[in-house]
Amino acid sequence: MTRITWKIEGDRDISGEVEDGLNLMEAAIAHDVPYIYGECGGCLSCATCHVFVEPEWLEMTGPVDDVEDAMLEMTDVERRKTSRLSCQVEVSPELDGLVLHVPIPE
Amino acid sequence: MTIRHPGDDGFSNLSDHDSFIHGPPHHTFARLRREDPLAWTDGGQFKGFWSMTRYADIMEYNRNTRLLSSAQGIRIEDQSHEEYLARRTFQETDPPEHTHTRMLVGKAFSKPVIAGFEGIIRRLCEEILDQALAQKEFDAASMISRQLPMRMLGQILGIPPEDLDWLVTKGDELIANTDPEYTEHVLDKDDTEAFRLMPFRSPAGAELYRYAKRLVEDKAARGDTDGVLHLMLQPNAQGDRISDDEFRNFFCLLVAAGNDTTRYTLSAAIHALASQPELLGQLQQGQDTIWDTAADEFIRWASPTMHFRRTATADFELHGRKVREGDKVLYWFVSGNRDDSWFDRPFEIDLCRSPNRHMAFGQGGPHICLGMWLARLEIRVLLQELAMRVKSIRQSGDHEYVRSNFVGGIKRLPVRVVLK
């Protein structure tokens, strides 16, 4: 089990133990994190699982491939350097303590 | 509670389009979800097929494109490889090929790009409602529901207004090719052999191909860089651009998929407002946040794309049923959206339902509707404008459904309105 925290500006943080092997989108849905919809089930077709990774954790989440990079152009809240599509990051023990920020649409 | 219509005894034949002429056979779907969640149906004139009807099963399998592939067709009809190659769009491909095209066209339909159309959509809604509501009594399906997606597609594709009606009539011929009102070549009744290489096995497809080609050439000649077409033809960051064939097929897909789906959802919504006036009251007096959720609830309720098909690429077993390689499997999204093991009170319209993880857009897989942001926005804005103008809406005659088990909904909806 790996501890993940989602920070939602102006709202409470959500923190939870996540089973390794799930991806961060599935983990968010299991914890009812708002604004993360994951509508395409992790197939890189919807961009509704966008998160900002706390900068010091960014490297740990691994590289962004071409498809994810193209999909990051289609997010509701504009991408930043720390953007990831959370369905592309698998939960593993090295991510224990990971902090994510949930983009809030206007 | 399920909504039951005459003739739906729980054993409706899902391959028979006549089983859908009073709306989807929800009583049958409810029985299948309970007793036979991967049910076999003999196909009549086609090979038989499996029906997946539970929400959880569809969600689990839809992303597994290796096992259940789109690359042998997404409608029930059987097609030869030759027919498939001539007619396919990117919807009839699997990742990674599918991903490639989707990346090229995705941006033009992404939420932020579509959000920029809200003003245009609102103006179109004003125009449409001014015309329709002035009549007090009219067919809401043709005067309202058909108009908005058609005019909006015209706007984003840069199609001259005078061509729109022709274009949408052709689109209807493609999709509703089982309803004699929409086509002279009814798929399950007439001989359509001569059209087998044309999109949707219909001569309308060939006409649309020619139109798309001319449209792009004209635009290029004028140096016109407005609209989605231009955006779609731009190379992406890797320098790739969609091919002319891909574009032409894609154009047909847009005309077909971008019209009747939104149309039937709007008709289902107006029908609901007419038969349950308290819903109109909620839209008018509710908090503003109701507009964040109402459109998706109407989309779940309408589920106009009732199923899409996949083909098994290997044998597998589920719920004691043995599916063989080459078998057709249908995802009945319309059934998943009424599954009470996922939704609380699925047969009620709850305009504040949240979260509302419905599957009307094919959620849970790579083919999730490309036009979903556009559809959601059109439906929200139209209902906002309608709710502002009317005191009441009542049905003034019987409504009628399209004869189809594929994409369907209310095709005629006589209403009487009292204005504010």
Ligand code: HEM
């Ligand atoms: C309420 C309205 C709509 C509904 C319910 C709907 C439903 C769907 C569904 C269920 C799919 C998935 C098909 C599959 O799994 O094989 C789909 C795909 C698609 N839809 Fe929609 N649709 C709607 C509106 C639109 C609009 C307005 C457009 C375009 C302007 C559009 C364009 C497409 C395209 C191009 C695809 C294929 C995507 C792919 O294969 O990657 N749709 N739609």
Ligand code: FES
């Ligand atoms: S869930 Fe659709 S892109 Fe991540």
